[in-house]
Amino acid sequence: xxxxxxxxxxxxxxxxxxxxxxxxxxxxxxxxxxxRQSLGQGLEFLIxxxxxxxxxxxxxxxxxxxxxxxxxxxxxxxxxxxQQEDSAVYLCASSSMGRTQETQYxxxxxxxxxx
Amino acid sequence: TQLLEQSPQxxxxxxxxxxxxxxxxxxxxxxxxxxxxxxxxxxxLLVTVVTGGEVKKLKRxxxxxxxxxxxxxxxxxxxxxGDTGLYLCAGxxxxxxxxxxxxxxxxxxx
Numbered sequence: 001x002x003x004x005x006x007x008x009x010x011x012x013x014x015x016x017x018x019x020x021x022x023x024x025x026x027x028x029x030x031x032x033x034x035x036r037q038s039l040g041q042g043l044e045f046l047i048x049x050x051x052x053x054x055x056x057x058x059x060x061x062x063x064x065x066x067x068x069x070x071x072x073x074x075x076x077x078x079x080x081x082x083q084q085e086d087s088a089v090y091l092c093a094s095s096s097m098g099r100t101q102e103t104q105y106x107x108x109x110x111x112x113x114x115x
Numbered sequence: 116t117q118l119l120e121q122s123p124q125x126x127x128x129x130x131x132x133x134x135x136x137x138x139x140x141x142x143x144x145x146x147x148x149x150x151x152x153x154x155x156x157x158x159x160l161l162v163t164v165v166t167g168g169e170v171k172k173l174k175r176x177x178x179x180x181x182x183x184x185x186x187x188x189x190x191x192x193x194x195x196x197g198d199t200g201l202y203l204c205a206g207x208x209x210x211x212x213x214x215x216x217x218x219x220x221x222x223x224x225x
Contacts, residue, residue, distance in 0.1 A: 004157070031211055033211075033212070033213075035215075041217055041218060042119075042121070042203055042215035042216050042217045042218045043158070043203065043205075043213075043215040044215070045212055045213065045214065045215075048210065048211070048212055050210060050211075056210065056212065091157050091158075093157070095211055097211075098210055098211040099210075099211055100145045100146055100207040100208065100209060100210070100211055101145070101146040101163050101165055101207055102211055103160045103163070104160070104211070104213065106157025106158050106159070107157050108155065108156055108157055109155075109156075109157055
């Protein structure tokens with residue numbers, strides 16, 4: 001079956017522009033997570049969606065970051081007025097029910113470079 | 116704030132050597148996961164440990180969860196070039212959210 005997919009795979013933008021990153025989770029997975037990874041580093045939690053519950057936005061670094069999940073499936077992470085420090089790999093993951101100990105399946109990531 | 120300290124950050128060894136990666140925290144986690152990530156790809160789960168003192172083996176990899184569920188280790192026996200990659204530990208929190216360590220970049224030279 002299809003895994004988690006993300007688009008675009010690479011994005012180069014100019015400082016101050018807005019960008020949208022897309023994530024298609026595994027079909028039937030109710031939980032969806034966004035993480036950010038700087039070069040060679042661990043993952044930083046950004047936001048978490050679970051079913052119809054209000055998302056956990058506790059990891060978003062500023063109000064320039066937002067995300068939505070439409071129809072309980074596809075998610076879009078939006079970064080407004082991008083800054084150079086936003087350059088990183090943005091990873092999306094999904095899991096079956098969002099429970100602790102479940103396997104999270106990761107997409108390949110979107111590599112964002114802000115010039 | 117819950118943090119996971121992973122060490123060493125970089126490790127370069129010769130094929131056939133043994134190595135251990137450590138993951139430590141002052142916080143208690145309900146579970147601890149280890150992931151491996153290759154360049155250009157997302158992390159892939161290796162193992163989940165949930166019980167204090169638990170030991171799991173996956174071929175040449177041995178994973179241990181500390182008795183107090185605050186620390187974990189990954190031991191690789193007779194490392195091979197195919198083991199090269201970024202190893203990440205992650206502590207499980209309520210709702211499935213994960214807190215990741217900084218990662219260990221392992222290079223195994225033939």
